Amino acid sequence: MITKSSPLESDMEAYEIAQASTEFIRMKLPEDYRNPSVVIVCGSGLSNITNALEDSVSIPYSQIPHFKESTVAGHAGKLVVGKLNKVPVVCMSGRLHTYEGHSITDTVFPIRVLSHLTKQPEGEVPATFIATNAAGGLNKSYRVGSLMVLNDDINFPGLAGLHPLKGPNDERYGPRFLPMSDAYDQSLRQKFFDAAEETGVASRRQINEGVYAFVSGPTYETRAESRMLIAMGADAVGMSTVPEIIVARHSGMRTLAVSLITNVCITEPPTLDKDESGIEHASHAEVIAAADEAAKDVQAIITHLITKL
Ligand code: HPA
Numbered sequence: 001m002i003t004k005s006s007p008l009e010s011d012m013e014a015y016e017i018a019q020a021s022t023e024f025i026r027m028k029l030p031e032d033y034r035n036p037s038v039v040i041v042c043g044s045g046l047s048n049i050t051n052a053l054e055d056s057v058s059i060p061y062s063q064i065p066h067f068k069e070s071t072v073a074g075h076a077g078k079l080v081v082g083k084l085n086k087v088p089v090v091c092m093s094g095r096l097h098t099y100e101g102h103s104i105t106d107t108v109f110p111i112r113v114l115s116h117l118t119k120q121p122e123g124e125v126p127a128t129f130i131a132t133n134a135a136g137g138l139n140k141s142y143r144v145g146s147l148m149v150l151n152d153d154i155n156f157p158g159l160a161g162l163h164p165l166k167g168p169n170d171e172r173y174g175p176r177f178l179p180m181s182d183a184y185d186q187s188l189r190q191k192f193f194d195a196a197e198e199t200g201v202a203s204r205r206q207i208n209e210g211v212y213a214f215v216s217g218p219t220y221e222t223r224a225e226s227r228m229l230i231a232m233g234a235d236a237v238g239m240s241t242v243p244e245i246i247v248a249r250h251s252g253m254r255t256l257a258v259s260l261i262t263n264v265c266i267t268e269p270p271t272l273d274k275d276e277s278g279i280e281h282a283s284h285a286e287v288i289a290a291a292d293e294a295a296k297d298v299q300a301i302i303t304h305l306i307t308k309l
Helices: 011-027 047-052 104-117 186-198 223-231 242-250 284-308
Strands: 038-042 054-060 078-084 087-093 128-137 147-155 207-214 236-238 254-264
Touching: 011 104, 038 047, 047 054, 047 078, 047 087, 047 284, 078 284, 087 104, 087 284, 104 242, 128 242, 128 284, 147 186, 147 242, 147 284, 186 207, 186 254, 186 284, 207 242, 236 254, 242 254, 254 284
Parallel strands: 038 087, 038 128, 128 254, 147 207, 207 236
Antiparallel strands: 054 078, 078 087, 128 236, 147 254
16 A cells, blocks of 8 residues: 655656646746747756746746745756747756755656656657756866766665655656666767867867766765765766656656766875865855856857757
8 A cells, every 4th residue: 555645656646736737837938938848957056047048937936836946055946938049948947856855756746747848749859858967076087167968877866765766657657667778868968069069168178978976965975985986987976867867768858967067076085194174075165166167158058959959
């Protein structure tokens, strides 16, 4: 028997609830934006992209039925729908994280809703889901301010049971056993690199492809944890994105994700022999400052990429 602490914990009901939230959003939009084909999730400090949208409409999460609110500094908490380079897009300005206390189901509920809003007619190219995030660099060659296009991930909380698809599966979205070995669409990754070249960003900013380790947070990693993540094959670490990618894929969208490396993780074992007073430990202020600096370049790449989907 399933005990329900939240109405969203039964996927069967969740489908209808997500449809109702979608209709609420649709009614707030001008007719030509009612079926955008691109979702962009703006990570920490990366919400500036919403300023580039033309004729935009903003809807605070607090107004949307069943949406929870983001409580993190740097995450605004509104949907912004408009045209980016003439393409209708919907941006999540501010995402939800489980470390805020939201259930994993509530965290990904907006993604389910946006999958309904952006569902394209049968036979057309499916909608594109683009996630951006701030992440700590584990790969020793990564610099602060560099970008990493995700080509794979390690879902730590998911492997341990905190998984967004846990519970009854609704086949109207997707299959029970969703493959994740092709989660990060190869052609979208290629398009990102092409757009980085064509906009000139690639010549001034390091851009890599790599593996993102999703951890629950909210603490930043200990040095031993960072070494463990490196040993497991991760290049960067962060507290978001992977549940969103899973649900976007499960809902039939094509998915792309990009990390902005806002800090480099410290991996040297602590010692009594060396003076450690000069070491810069990760801080949210540092993360926001690095994101601010790079946000324009991320925006330039995405604005260019969007016309080639
Ligand atoms: N660890 C986890 N999440 C992060 C980090 C980090 O170092 N930097 C930005 N988000």
